[in-house]
Amino acid sequence: MTLDQHAAAAFPQARPEVESLHAYSAPLEGRRPMLRLDFNENTIGPSPQVVEALRAIPADQIAIYPEYDGLREAVVANLRLPLQPDQVGLFNGVDAAIHAIFHAYGDRGETLLTTSPTFGYYSPCAQMQGMAIEAIPYEGDGFAFPLAAIREALLHPRSGQPPRLLLICNPNNPTGTRLAPEPILELAAAAPQTLVVVDELYEAFTGDSVLPLADFAATPNLLVLRSLAKTAGLAGLRIGFAIGHAAVVDRISRVTGPYDINSFAVTAAFAALRDQAYVDDYVAEVLRARAWMAEQLSAAGVRHHVEGGNYLLLWPKGDPAAVDAALRQAGILVRAMHGKPLIDGSLRVSIGTREQMERFWSAYRTVEGC
Ligand SMILES: Cc1ncc(COP(=O)(O)O)c(C=O)c1O
Incomplete structure (x- = not known):
């Protein structure tokens, strides 16, 4: 055995995609x-009501697995939109929702279409699935959204295969680039074979959400991500939501553990959603x-x-x-x-x-x- 072979044999190797992965750090x-x-x-x-609710958690609640009843309904009520509770997926932060989306939908050899520069967790998730990444740069000194180029790559892909996923961060982290909801809805309607994911983590600071206009029955390939991390102040508790067609939410939820969101996050989320x-x-x-x-x-x-x-x-x-x-x-x-x-x-x-x-x-x- 060579030294290299010894080194390789010293621990079980992961999948090739994982061995070559540069993890989001x-x-x-x-x-x-x-x-x-x-x-x-x-x-x-967070709101003092959140802190109060956390302090009031009885000891026996720590000993039992978390229960989620009513939380999807509370998210829907907070959004004030005609959504059904099963259109809301609960995740251990939007990071976990992103991971689950790739796990459920991204396969080896398929393409993630996105922009560049954007949130750093999309790429490693695509890489761990063995996906190709097409990242289209923002345009000009003002970092404008490259709408024509995204549309072209989506509707006339060079490989002949439509991208499996289109990820749009709106507003974009880190450029802050805003995109109106209408073009996003048009892209989703024009590309039914692509899951169009809109990461609206910072939407509260722009109000540019696709949610009020979205018709998930007509456009089931549209999925929206929201979180209580950056505005409600729950980043440390890890809770985020994926909102879309119930069947898509169900597929993404299938690849997560049954108790991935802990009881503290659930209690805090109820209190945070009540104190808008x-x-x-x-x-x-x-x-x-x-x-x-x-x-x-x-x-x-x-x-x-x-x-x-x-x-x-x-x-x-x-x-x-x-x-x-x-x-x-x-x-x-x-x-x-x-x-x-x-x-x-x-x-x-x-x-x-x-x-x-x-x-x-x-x-x-x-x-x-x-
Ligand atoms: C664009 C974007 N999406 C998702 C996340 C992750 O959010 P969460 O804390 O809900 O996992 C972040 C965090 O920085 C982000 O900037």
Whole structure:
């Protein structure tokens, strides 16, 4: 046996797709004491009603498996749309919904059509299924949605095979690019063999949802993702929803474990869905802080891009890695977009409250001398 063969034999090899996978990696430690503007989270925490509900969980509830009755109904009531509860799938965060979609629908040799740059978890999910990825770049300095190119790749694919999945992040993370609901619905209607997934994680900051216009009976290949992570402040509890045709929701739910969402997340979700006013107030505060931040950046002549979402991109004059490190030194985390197509050299800065953005801006001006 050669050394290499020994190394290979030392542990069971995974599927070839997994062996070659570059997993989505995010810095997961040491963030707690900092001002966290790196993951687009809610920066102040959930509604006090959520905290109260969690504190009131009796000990015996921890000992039993979670129960989900009424939660789909609560999601439908919160959306105020004529949906049936079985059109709502419950997942351990939208990340788990994305994983399940690929698991259920993405097969070896099939294609994921998406945009670039976009949320970093779509690609590894496609790769682990052995799928090809066609990622179409955003257009121009304003990172406009490449609608004509997406339509072409969807309806006239070079391989002759329609893409299995089209993933549209709206607004897009990290460019903030917005797309009106109508063209998305048109794409879905024109491509019935493709599952068109609209990741609406940051929709609360734009209001551009396809849900109010969607007719899932006529367009069963449309699926919408929503989460309580970024607005309601439940990121740490992990709960997200996939909304669409009941049969599609059922297929995606089949590939998850029976108790993937824990009891704490269920309790918190009920309370968060009941207190929509808290979320609305938080979103309004973030939008005000975002407008203020954009004004400061413009006045100081800092190149930036702000569109949808609770985040913006800015391009430091100095070395972005050094600026990132100096901000961290000052107790503030942002996300360097190093190596990302079109936005290499930028920093993505999540938006929190006005007060938090004032703190960020003061540190940034010190670091950059602007
Ligand atoms: C576009 C997008 N989709 C999905 C997710 C994951 O959301 P969740 O926390 O619900 O798993 C994120 C998180 O950053 C995101 O930015």
